[in-house]
Amino acid sequence: MGYSFRTQINISVHTRLDIDAPRHELTPAEASPHVRLSTGNDELTIEKADTLFLIGGSYESRAAAEDAAVQWRIAVQASLAKLRIGADFGDRIPREPTQQPAHRMMEQRFGVPTFEGYNGTLVFEDDPSPVFMTGHATMVHTPSPERLETALKGALAVPRATPQAKDEAAYDLFSASFFESNPEARIVLLTSSVEALHGVRIYRGITDTLVNFVETKLPTKQYNGTASGDFFRYCYEIRGDITHGKANRRGRVEVTAAARQLGLMVSDLLAEPFPAG
Structure with missing residues (x-):
């Protein structure tokens, strides 16, 4: 059994990374553990995405995954600052993923662990690989x-x-x-x-x-x-x-x-x- 981390990064609409691919490996692809940037959508490239995910996998323990999540977050934050890319990494403390009733229903129906998306860092078991459902509802104030x-x-x-x-x-x-x-x-x-x-x-x-x-x-x-x-x-x-x-x-x-x-x-x-x- 291995452990992974997943950090949601919201990117400013005024800045983008010029990467014309849905994912970008930050460590050699065959490395273990491995880390990558991803849009979470094979049809959406990094240069067009408002939200990116920093994903690391194949850590031997939850503690090792948590430590790696913190170190990679620090490194990526510093790198994006150097490149003048605006990014919101959400809450700072890694946590375990949570489920709402809708996520449990999806898990029972498809047999895949399903969790709520989170603006921050999640650490979880990576076998079987889970699915994250992230809502993007935006409240709009509309006075009459x-x-x-x-x-x-x-x-x-x-x-x-x-x-x-x-x-x-x-x-x-x-x-x-x-x-x-x-x-x-x-x-x-x-x-x-x-x-x-x-x-x-x-x-x-x-x-x-x-x-x-x-x-x-x-x-x-x-x-x-x-x-x-x-x-x-x-x-x-x-x-x-x-x-x-x-x-x-x-x-x-x-x-x-x-x-x-x-x-x-x-x-x-x-x-x-x-x-x-």
Whole structure:
């Protein structure tokens, strides 16, 4: 029995590896263990794929496969950075694959181990070779014409000063967050938007300064059941963990939920009239 690892890598739409093949061997094909890049689809080439998989196989133990997954991830990350290729490797800690009821049904029907795809690294037994089902559903926010009309009426009814440079910067950072699929990147952009909106130029006590700013602007608002200031403090702590390279950062699911709510908060802040001055 051997073990394999599989790391999902989401590639930026603005960058691609110029490889006109569905897979590319990173070790000699006959090597054991062996490692390759693959699109997971024989009809899709690497140069056209939004998602790639770093796959290693034939390791003697689960621990050996986990160690190799970490080392190969580090090496590929450094290589893609050198080539200026944007890539999201997902969660950092290798884990075992999981099954949902639909995956168990597929396994019973076809007799092949079937697991849920995962934006990160999975380590698993490679005999028999499993199948991974990865969904690519994308949520699209579509406010109705009536909501647009209501928002415009409210905006036009309130006197507003001409936006200052910091207001424009805050809006640009907020908008940029919608072009990011990585929730950690979204957290950094959205908290930076609040910094720009406040115009803060201090570093000592910056967290309390921004928390007070949010509480003053949104005194009755709650996000994820938490008062506005407390929720921003929580998001700013996540941002600090990211930007200071904390080893045990929060997981992808938690950060994704935080980024979604923080987007609502920044939306509410930007909807307020620009202060005069």
